[in-house]
Amino acid sequence: MEKIMPILNDVKNALAFLCRGELKEFMFRLRVYTSKIDLRYASVDELGLSADRSHHYAHSGGVYLEKVLNSLNITAGDAIVDFGSGKGGALITFAKYPFNKISGVELLPELVTIAEQNFKKLNISNVTMTVSDAADFTDLDAYNYFYFYSPFPRSVMVDVIHNIESSLQKKPRPLRLIYCNPEFHDLIEKDSGFHKTAEFYHHQLHHLIYVYSRTP
Ligand SMILES: C[S@@+](CC[C@H](N)C(=O)[O-])C[C@H]1O[C@@H](n2cnc3c(N)ncnc32)[C@H](O)[C@@H]1O
Numbered sequence: 001m002e003k004i005m006p007i008l009n010d011v012k013n014a015l016a017f018l019c020r021g022e023l024k025e026f027m028f029r030l031r032v033y034t035s036k037i038d039l040r041y042a043s044v045d046e047l048g049l050s051a052d053r054s055h056h057y058a059h060s061g062g063v064y065l066e067k068v069l070n071s072l073n074i075t076a077g078d079a080i081v082d083f084g085s086g087k088g089g090a091l092i093t094f095a096k097y098p099f100n101k102i103s104g105v106e107l108l109p110e111l112v113t114i115a116e117q118n119f120k121k122l123n124i125s126n127v128t129m130t131v132s133d134a135a136d137f138t139d140l141d142a143y144n145y146f147y148f149y150s151p152f153p154r155s156v157m158v159d160v161i162h163n164i165e166s167s168l169q170k171k172p173r174p175l176r177l178i179y180c181n182p183e184f185h186d187l188i189e190k191d192s193g194f195h196k197t198a199e200f201y202h203h204q205l206h207h208l209i210y211v212y213s214r215t216p
Pocket residue numbers: 047053054055056057058059060061082083084085086087088089090091105106107108111132133134135148149150151152156
């Protein structure tokens with residue numbers, strides 16, 4: 001029963017999208033089931049994470065994230081990193097776009113293993129993942145898009161924004177930041193040169209998604 005309940009819940013959630021006429025999100029979820037992809041939620045406790053440095057795992061991929069990306073005219077000149085990439089939900093969505101580089105940074109090696117198994121099942125081969133605390137991942141010069149879905153507390157976010165700032169000083173370039181559930185919006189706008197340029201809503205997660213831009 002313990003094993004069946006999460007599956008029944010997933011089926012119920014997917015069918016709810018069909019009932020609401022959201023065929024694309026239903027199809028995305030169907031693809032997740034039929035390919036036996038694991039994108040299931042896991043709490044901080046289940047993951048053995050410290051609440052001082054980390055939030056839970058949940059995924060933000062699918063049609064609502066696609067709506068954001070569709071508005072951005074992504075080309076092969078773009079490269080994106082997902083800070084706190086978990087089992088790869090958002091990265092699976094990024095892989096549908098012509099980014100020349102797609103990377104994930106994740107604290108937990110076991111989530112990176114699950115993400116890599118997910119990519120294999122979906123024949124996705126252009127995503128790389130690094131096991132690291134996001135604050136220690138400073139190799140940012142190759143990227144012009146940065147993605148966050150509520151991955152960690154403010155103190156870690158401060159360090160990551162500082163690293164982006166340092167990268168920009170080394171290599172001036174236009175940057176974009178996509179932030180799902182922008183709980184530290186004040187930090188992004190006040191302490192860095194980013195300005196909010198667009199706003200979306202993730203109807204499944206019930207979160208806002210903000211897009212910010214910054215010119216050198
Ligand atoms: C809410 S999930 C987002 C998953 C993915 N970005 C998505 O949108 O589908 C947050 C992820 O951040 C990871 N995480 C938490 N703290 C971290 C840290 N300090 N450095 C790197 N990853 C972290 C968690 O393990 C979890 O997988």
